[in-house]
Amino acid sequence: MAVAGALVALMVATPGCSSRPSAPAAGTPYPTSAPTAVDIASACRHPNAIASTNRHFQVGKPGAPTVGPLSFHPYPYRARYPTKMIIHAVQDLTQPVVMRGFRCADARVLRFYYNRDALYLPTPPFTEQQLQENLGDPVANLKPMPAGADDLGYALFSSDGQWLVTLAHGNAIFGVLRIDVEPAR
16 A cells, blocks of 8 residues: 555544544554655644643643553653653553654654663754754664553654654554644743
């Protein structure tokens, strides 16, 4: 299935926002190449949940932006610095999850710092180019974890704006999260 079809199928299977866990959309193939800016813009308009760097939900409390068994808790955004983000298992996460991210405006890849020891993250501030190309990984792999567990890492937003994160089990997308990245107030 084409990339456009994969994201359209995802949006049809899981429209709107949710603050409760949703079941994976069975059989939705994960794109093997980067989605186009049009696909990303469409998914950004119809995510499963929306998180904001200016609206923090306490970890483990109802109402947090939730996709599948995971809730997302980004910290305040500060230009040129990594943005800490806690990912909380509201239910048992029984399979690994693959996260990929893109800027809604132009499909620029979002990089993550989840699969590395934060002690080895160079000292910020960083340039926009470092955040876009040199630090972290274009894919974050989350390991299975029991309900109530957390995974702490960083999203390396190179600018403010809206960013899309796709969540997949293997090759099957089960949801999309939009993160509204706004300068700290």
